[in-house]
Amino acid sequence: MRILLVEDNAALAEGLAQLLTGAGYAVDRVGDGVSAEALAAAERFDLIILDLNLPEMDGLSFLRAIRARNNQAAVLILTARGTPEDRIRGLDLGADDYLVKPFDIGEFEARVRSLLRRQAGLRAAEVTVGAVKLDLAARRFSVAGQTLDLPAREHSLLELLFMRAGKVVTKEAIVQSMTSLDDSLSDNAIEQYTSRLRRRLAPHGVHLRTARGIGYYIERAP
Template identity: 80%
Template sequence: MRILLVEDNAALADGLVQLLAGAGHAVDHVDDGASAEALIAAERFDLVILDLNLPQMDGLEVLRRMRTRRDPAAVMILTARGTPEERVRGLDLGADDYMVKPFEITEFEARVRSLLRRQAGLRAAEVTIGGVMLDLTARRFLAEGQPMDLPAREHALLELLFMRAGKVVPKETIMQSMTSLEDTLSDNAIEQYASRLRRRLAPHGVQLRTARGIGYYIDKGV
């Protein structure tokens, strides 16, 4: 999934980018509010992790502009400003979660997973189709109970399709969700990943189908 981190503390930002990228997410980072506002207006993100004390534009103003545009991205406020009044204001402006610094990394990771599940319309931490299960907590796939050894890009694509099972995921959405601004992903590469996954999944009763000219989807009816 694609995440934007808006944080002006360089050391904290570096650590969180490594943590999120290590979990398989496509992560972009900016360190001021104006850059965040411009990037959010131009790009699609699944989750924005937003500090409030930012140069050039306060984080709450970034959030207000997002929700005025009806941007559907989930927003986690991550800030040292933790008074009840500020929490209420942030949530009322449209934040989905609010964490106060300092924080426990394990709780941060759990909240990120919860927000991304909610974005995908999922309540449970597992998605099972045919003989394949996606464990969203561990972020791994099991086929007939055995771990699937998937390259990073194939894993990211299959996770996206499983989280939106039964719905066509356009190629444009796949590109946006799987790549940061520093990455590139061609149509041909997506087709190759989909073809490899189709072969891996078929023996386990899972059909990865092509919506010609649009994108791909996992057939939930199998």
């Protein structure tokens, strides 16, 4: 899942970026509203974490601009401005959630997970395909209660496919969701990851299918 972090406090932005990257998300970070608007227009993000007190263009103006272009990314406002009026205005302009600084890191992480689940159209706390279960809160795969350990990139890819189980995920969508501007992911790398995942998943009643020339999808084994 790809996240745009819009925060002008460099220390806070660095800490949050490290936290999110360590959790397996692809993160792009900018410190002003104008740069954020340009990036949001050019790239696809699953979630935007947005400060309101920004240079060049304030957060509410940025939010108004992206919603006017029908940008569907989930938006979590993260700000020191916590009056009821501020909250109401942010939510009315199209924010999906609002968290006031200072905040608890655990609550922040939970809100990020919740918004990403909602963005994928999921309401349940877990997704099960065959014998493999994905705990969406813990972001943990398991088989018969035993953790299914996967390398980071394979885990991120499988999580994306599970969250969209039964739907084709294009190669372009995989690249956009799994990489930031400072990262890259080739078609050959994606094919290697899917090949390894197929071998791991087949014994557990899960088939990873190829939509030739388009992308990949997860379905139950017959």
